[in-house]
Amino acid sequence: MSTPLLTVAKLEVVYQRAVTALQGVSLSVPRGQIVGILGTNGAGKTTLLRAISGFHGIDDARVTDGSICFKGRRIDNGEPHLIARAGIALVPEREKVFPNLTVAENLTVPAGPRESAAERRRREEQVVEFFPKLAELRSRVAGLLSGGERQMLAMASALVCKPELLLIDELSLGLSPVVIDDLMARIVQIKRELGIAVVLVEQSAAVALELADYGYVLENGRTVLDGEVQRLKSHADIQEFYMGRTSAGARRSYRDVKQYRRSRRWYG
Amino acid sequence: MSRRPRASGHFRTAYAQDLRLIQTGTERWAMAACVVALAGLPFLASPFLLDLANQVFLAAIGALALMLLTGYAGQISLGHAGLMAAGAFTVGILSRELQAPFWMTLPAAALVGSLLGAIFGLPSLRLRGLYLAVSTLALHFLVVYLGGEYESRRGYSTGIVIDPPAIGGHAVSGGLAWYFILGLTAGGVLLLCLNLLRSGTGRAWAAIRANETVAEALGIGVAGHKLLAFMVSSLLAALAGALFGYYRGFVSVEAFSLFLSIQYVAMIIIGGMGSLLGAVLGALFVTLLPYGIEAALRTLPGAERYAGLLFAVNYAAFGLVMILFLLLEPLGLVGIWRRVATYFRLWPFKHRPLTGGQR
Numbered sequence: 055m056s057t058p059l060l061t062v063a064k065l066e067v068v069y070q071r072a073v074t075a076l077q078g079v080s081l082s083v084p085r086g087q088i089v090g091i092l093g094t095n096g097a098g099k100t101t102l103l104r105a106i107s108g109f110h111g112i113d114d115a116r117v118t119d120g121s122i123c124f125k126g127r128r129i130d131n132g133e134p135h136l137i138a139r140a141g142i143a144l145v146p147e148r149e150k151v152f153p154n155l156t157v158a159e160n161l162t163v164p165a166g167p168r169e170s171a172a173e174r175r176r177r178e179e180q181v182v183e184f185f186p187k188l189a190e191l192r193s194r195v196a197g198l199l200s201g202g203e204r205q206m207l208a209m210a211s212a213l214v215c216k217p218e219l220l221l222i223d224e225l226s227l228g229l230s231p232v233v234i235d236d237l238m239a240r241i242v243q244i245k246r247e248l249g250i251a252v253v254l255v256e257q258s259a260a261v262a263l264e265l266a267d268y269g270y271v272l273e274n275g276r277t278v279l280d281g282e283v284q285r286l287k288s289h290a291d292i293q294e295f296y297m298g299r300t301s302a303g304a305r306r307s308y309r310d311v312k313q314y315r316r317s318r319r320w321y322g
Numbered sequence: 323m324s325r326r327p328r329a330s331g332h333f334r335t336a337y338a339q340d341l342r343l344i345q346t347g348t349e350r351w352a353m354a355a356c357v358v359a360l361a362g363l364p365f366l367a368s369p370f371l372l373d374l375a376n377q378v379f380l381a382a383i384g385a386l387a388l389m390l391l392t393g394y395a396g397q398i399s400l401g402h403a404g405l406m407a408a409g410a411f412t413v414g415i416l417s418r419e420l421q422a423p424f425w426m427t428l429p430a431a432a433l434v435g436s437l438l439g440a441i442f443g444l445p446s447l448r449l450r451g452l453y454l455a456v457s458t459l460a461l462h463f464l465v466v467y468l469g470g471e472y473e474s475r476r477g478y479s480t481g482i483v484i485d486p487p488a489i490g491g492h493a494v495s496g497g498l499a500w501y502f503i504l505g506l507t508a509g510g511v512l513l514l515c516l517n518l519l520r521s522g523t524g525r526a527w528a529a530i531r532a533n534e535t536v537a538e539a540l541g542i543g544v545a546g547h548k549l550l551a552f553m554v555s556s557l558l559a560a561l562a563g564a565l566f567g568y569y570r571g572f573v574s575v576e577a578f579s580l581f582l583s584i585q586y587v588a589m590i591i592i593g594g595m596g597s598l599l600g601a602v603l604g605a606l607f608v609t610l611l612p613y614g615i616e617a618a619l620r621t622l623p624g625a626e627r628y629a630g631l632l633f634a635v636n637y638a639a640f641g642l643v644m645i646l647f648l649l650l651e652p653l654g655l656v657g658i659w660r661r662v663a664t665y666f667r668l669w670p671f672k673h674r675p676l677t678g679g680q681r
Contacts, residue, residue, distance in 0.1 A: 138541035152532030164540035
């Protein structure tokens, strides 16, 4: 196997010199593959993405140990826009588009690589082909888009930057199953046609395990499990914690789940 | 007229059309008519009207400068009068102390302006909104203090007299000559702004105003572009101040009170945020408003009795107009303009089509 596109080694991230969010997290993303990162709230998924894209500085966090290498160069604690220029584009979780600009303007604004205006235009058009709906919404102000349309627009503007690695924070958050299916199909298409590697952070195991080639499970800032998706899918813990199935493979009934929570509260 | 049936409205069908400055034939004719009218006006106007026009040109340069910073890059500044004072005093000091000609003093004023802009843009990297406004206010007081100190130390207690600039041995004087100099400069600044905003820099500013975090995620250097916005805006403001100094032939700190900064903020609000046309319309409106009020008061019976009130009425009317605009027409004069233009463009229909079409 050739050298991976992104390598994160024994990463430690500390917020405000006090709260350790990640500890000893290692991760590698091969070219042209989709890597899924699973975990519950507070597991450190978003912190990991922010550390890679350089945005952890906003909340006064620092990478205190370990390293992040992109195409063989260290990028830990780098400036976000320089990391973006180097080829890593982030689709953030919440505020992800420019609400007061139109869809068309949203796509012209991102600073991509240096190139001629014609080339740039061609790429903008090529990106819109992945999301035909955006072409219809060209002159709509982005603040009036629905959640799914915003997600499409955010992914499109990230692609305009011509990234080699796309980081997506919570693809499925707050979206309906139909929209999620559509977006998942787009990601597979983008990966296939552009050869872009994708890191997908998800709470929904169904989405992450469906899309990804390789998966990591984070818990309390540590990697607790990683492996090929096929292997993860059949792993007993994943089955139980993320799919709600018993080790025997049967779906837990609602009554059992309630029972489980109650007993935790009483004894624990 | 074209023979084909045409949809009501103007539709762009290619990306290149989005970028074009003049979109339709009508616009071209309107533009040509405007230029002819502006070129012909001074030969018909009285000296008083010429002076008014020159004031509008000066105000337009200053308002365009502030519009770049506030209306496009989204950074609030109350130091605008301070920057104009810096430009005017650079001209005054250089021409007094060194007898420097205008082709040295004007670039020097621009340089001083952009340096000050870079320094006072620094807080914008940390501060936002109201806090930034207060920190730029410091700039204003600092410059005005330094200017006042210079005046009193050198014994120009009422102000510095500036000799008119000489081009090829001829001293520039008279409203007509200044009309063309200021008009052409304002036109040049307008073109510069238009082109700057169509470039990558302009798009970066729009992104920063919309959302700094997203801008950074999409590869835009937020810190650098913010400083650039401050520098360009301050450069133009200092230039406007320098021209003001030459035009009046006199510089004193009294001309650059905090009220001037507020007037400029009013220009871009009344004109319409985020529009260069708005800056020009706002400059026109705010400059002419006091004269309009004065003329209106004069038509009242017993006008002499109100003469003492004029100053107070001016201030009050100014505040009232600002409040009315913020409440009733947040898009400013340019919002009204667009509504009228859209009415004619869509005629005979009332609404633009639901899908596609122009904004």
